[in-house]
Amino acid sequence: MQPFDVLVLHLLASGFTALVFALIWYVKRQDDVVRAWATSQFATTAAVGLGVAYTQAPRVWIGLSAVLCISVATTRLSAGVWLYRRGTLRRGVEPWAVVALFALISAGWALGSARAANLLASSSFALVCGWAGGFLWYRRRSFIDDVLGALFIVRGVVLLGRTLTGSSSWGVAVDSLSSLVLSLFLLVALVLHVTGRERDRYQRLYQSMLDGYFRSDRQRRFIDFNESFCRMLGYRAEELRDLTTLDITPQRWADIDHEIYLQLNGRGYSDIVEKEYVKRSGDFLPVEIRAYAERDERGAVVGDWAVVRDISARKLSEQRKAAELREQRLQAVLEATGEGVWDWNVQTGTVYLSERWYEIFGLDAADAIRSLTDQRYQSLLHPDDRDGVLARVQSCLDGGGRYVSQHRALRRDGEVIWLQTHGDVIERGADGSALRMVGSVIDITAQKRAEFALRDAKADAERANAELAETLRRLSQTRDELLRAEKHAALGALVAGVAHELNTPIGNAVTVASTMHDAQRELRRCTESGLTRSALNGFLDTFEESSSILQRNLVRAADLIHNFKQLAVDQSSYSRRTFDLREVVDEVLIVMAPALRKVRVELHCEIARGIAMDSYPGPLTQALMALIDNALVHAFADGGGRLGLRAEIDGDGAVCIELSDDGAGIAPEVLRRIFDPFFTTRLGRGGSGLGLHLVYNIATVVLSGHIDVRSAPGQGSTFTLRLPRVAADADADGDLLSSFRAASTPSELPHVAAAG
Numbered sequence: 001m002q003p004f005d006v007l008v009l010h011l012l013a014s015g016f017t018a019l020v021f022a023l024i025w026y027v028k029r030q031d032d033v034v035r036a037w038a039t040s041q042f043a044t045t046a047a048v049g050l051g052v053a054y055t056q057a058p059r060v061w062i063g064l065s066a067v068l069c070i071s072v073a074t075t076r077l078s079a080g081v082w083l084y085r086r087g088t089l090r091r092g093v094e095p096w097a098v099v100a101l102f103a104l105i106s107a108g109w110a111l112g113s114a115r116a117a118n119l120l121a122s123s124s125f126a127l128v129c130g131w132a133g134g135f136l137w138y139r140r141r142s143f144i145d146d147v148l149g150a151l152f153i154v155r156g157v158v159l160l161g162r163t164l165t166g167s168s169s170w171g172v173a174v175d176s177l178s179s180l181v182l183s184l185f186l187l188v189a190l191v192l193h194v195t196g197r198e199r200d201r202y203q204r205l206y207q208s209m210l211d212g213y214f215r216s217d218r219q220r221r222f223i224d225f226n227e228s229f230c231r232m233l234g235y236r237a238e239e240l241r242d243l244t245t246l247d248i249t250p251q252r253w254a255d256i257d258h259e260i261y262l263q264l265n266g267r268g269y270s271d272i273v274e275k276e277y278v279k280r281s282g283d284f285l286p287v288e289i290r291a292y293a294e295r296d297e298r299g300a301v302v303g304d305w306a307v308v309r310d311i312s313a314r315k316l317s318e319q320r321k322a323a324e325l326r327e328q329r330l331q332a333v334l335e336a337t338g339e340g341v342w343d344w345n346v347q348t349g350t351v352y353l354s355e356r357w358y359e360i361f362g363l364d365a366a367d368a369i370r371s372l373t374d375q376r377y378q379s380l381l382h383p384d385d386r387d388g389v390l391a392r393v394q395s396c397l398d399g400g401g402r403y404v405s406q407h408r409a410l411r412r413d414g415e416v417i418w419l420q421t422h423g424d425v426i427e428r429g430a431d432g433s434a435l436r437m438v439g440s441v442i443d444i445t446a447q448k449r450a451e452f453a454l455r456d457a458k459a460d461a462e463r464a465n466a467e468l469a470e471t472l473r474r475l476s477q478t479r480d481e482l483l484r485a486e487k488h489a490a491l492g493a494l495v496a497g498v499a500h501e502l503n504t505p506i507g508n509a510v511t512v513a514s515t516m517h518d519a520q521r522e523l524r525r526c527t528e529s530g531l532t533r534s535a536l537n538g539f540l541d542t543f544e545e546s547s548s549i550l551q552r553n554l555v556r557a558a559d560l561i562h563n564f565k566q567l568a569v570d571q572s573s574y575s576r577r578t579f580d581l582r583e584v585v586d587e588v589l590i591v592m593a594p595a596l597r598k599v600r601v602e603l604h605c606e607i608a609r610g611i612a613m614d615s616y617p618g619p620l621t622q623a624l625m626a627l628i629d630n631a632l633v634h635a636f637a638d639g640g641g642r643l644g645l646r647a648e649i650d651g652d653g654a655v656c657i658e659l660s661d662d663g664a665g666i667a668p669e670v671l672r673r674i675f676d677p678f679f680t681t682r683l684g685r686g687g688s689g690l691g692l693h694l695v696y697n698i699a700t701v702v703l704s705g706h707i708d709v710r711s712a713p714g715q716g717s718t719f720t721l722r723l724p725r726v727a728a729d730a731d732a733d734g735d736l737l738s739s740f741r742a743a744s745t746p747s748e749l750p751h752v753a754a755a756g
Contacts, residue, residue: 063117064106070121071102074128130156212287212308215294220244223303232287232310234280248277250284264293264304274311286315339440346397346434360419360443362411382408382416389421396423397434406444418448505553512550519543575618576727581611581647581655588624599632599639606646611655615727619698626695627659627719634681635663635717654705655725660718666711674709704728 075097101124109117133152212229216222221244230237233248249257253275263270270291276284291306340357344350351369358364361380369377381389385407392403402424409419423439523539526532585607596603624645631643642662650656666674673679675696699707705723 063109067105067109067117067121068098068102070125071098071105074101074121074125078128078131126156126158128156129153212310213305214308215303215305216245217303218301220246229308232285232308233277239280250276250278260289260291264291265301268293268295277308286311337442339442341440342438344437344439346437347429357441360417360441361409362413362415380409382410384408393423396425397437399425399432417443417445420444505557508553509550509557512546512553516543516546516550519546576614576616578612578614579617580609581613581657582607582609584617584621585624585645585647588621588628592625592628595629595632596643599636599641601632601636601639601641601643603628603643603645606644607657608647611647611649611725613655613723613725613727615723615725616702619702620723623695623698623703623721624657624659626691630691630695631659631661631663631717635661635665637664649725650722653725655723657721657723658718660716662716665713665715666709666717667713671709671711675707699723702727 075094078097079094105117105120105124108120129152133149133154133156135149137146137149137153210228212226212232214222214225214229222240225237225240230240233240235243245257256273256275260270260273270289272288272290274286274288276286279285288309288311289306291304293301294303294305296302335356338356340360341352341354342357343352353369378386378390389405389407392405396403402422404420404422406418406420409417411417419441421439421441423437425434425437427434427436429435519539519542523531523535526535582605585605589603589605592603628643635641644660645658646660647655647657670681675692677693679693696707699705699721703721703723704727705721708720708722709717710720711717
């Protein structure tokens, strides 16, 4: 073997050894000793590489670099052994040791030769390797320590042999081969160490799990499990191996198990579910479980494994919290209702009384109450109610069922209070005797006082209602009389209008008749003395003109009498008929003409003919006359003004009639009450307060429509009647009062819109 090949082999062996040490360093990176030895091996490899470079191209700086690397390797290995023995190393010692060894080897090189330097370097490193190997064999903590010790001892022996026999190719080859073989053993030991450590870690984790773990096959037989699972169920390991998961699962959980089985075969894992297992003692153990499918290399399910958690403590805690919550709710309810609670042990004679019970009676806990039948408790009952309360308690004890009682009691300070008590026997002996009785008591004094006050108030209200009913009856009679008076006043206005309108045509007819009578006497006189042609022609002309005038006035009077007769019949009988709205309005205008001229008010009617209605013309004329009269009295109190009356068809079945004025207007506070009965702004000056109330009742009750008003001070007013063209059937049997006697106050009805 050529020297160069030997050096290359030595370099490769040293590099492989350095790689193995790097792996050991990575695995045991918390170990300072291993870190020191690994650093030494890297430095040794670098020294060998520099030595090979020096043999090919001898340079002083290459040799010094090799000396420095071997000095570092020797010092680091020595430091590792020292740390192993002592555990600590004084700061600064290692750098000074490197400097000293470098100086020693360099001095030997300078004073002697390269062989002397090699001798010093090899012998020092060989001695340190032997020292390290001995300590590793002495430590013997693992198989890796054994291999490392052998490696360092062999390395030390080879280096010593080379130092004593001189450098030869065979020595270098043996050193390289021994390092390579031992490094392979070291690598195998490292793999075994890592595998064993991971196995130990997994085993410790597996056995130290608080949760249970098990594996089972397709038949659900247990294959493997940890100690926690055995301890959880109370079985020994050999007992559990003879069972299946079905053996420890109650029948009521079969559906859950089947669902888990379907999930494992479908998606490979199950949801986290809660179920129960049967322990060896027969008790039920609540658990939380999640299972995973176990598959072979072909993907087929061959079994499953699961993690099981004991949730009995959690369930117990949940039950305890639920019980505490129920108790808190009960306490809150009792506090909210203000009830005092008692629990009477009839057998032992002891009784529990809540704080609220003592508060109700004004007592404290020092006042001993032994039972609900002793003298101390009986003294708290009102003497008049005592026998009844005790009888109900005894009836409940004898099996009469739950009792509820309202009775009076006495507080410590002597105050009489009202109580409502409930009681029931909740536990009885085999012979039916009462063993335990519970109940509650609540102070209802305020409720009773309110009941008594309500009863007195009810009696007072009944008396007041009777008085009010009588007052309303008298008021109704008064209103009926006033409405009749209003009706008679309207009829009087009608008669006055008739007299005024007939006065002119009848007066003209009387005058013409007198003229004709005078002409006839003159004709007779002329006939006796001699009738001339001129006298006869004069008489004929006078007679023709007079008869024409007489005919016109008599026709006018006949028309007036016909219209007034129809209006009078309508207003007196309220009969229903079909009529033209304009004709009825014309009749009203004829009657109201004198009143309009008197106050110098112009009325412009814009109602077309042909608006046919099937309704009650009499009430309609009364309403229009009342609205016009209201305008003359209130809107034009100072005289002079303008009224507008118009009507139009509103939809298919209604007609809208508007009466507007440019008068004084209505104030908002008056507008809200304008249709109320007996409300007037001219009290004591001829106003009755029933005119517009009469209009409202006619519009809403008799004519089945409604009336609105819009007004503002200084801007006039507009009254709007919206009436059906075909009126609804109503009771109009001769007296308007019979149709709207029960009508409410207009301001209380929503369909009366009084807009300002």
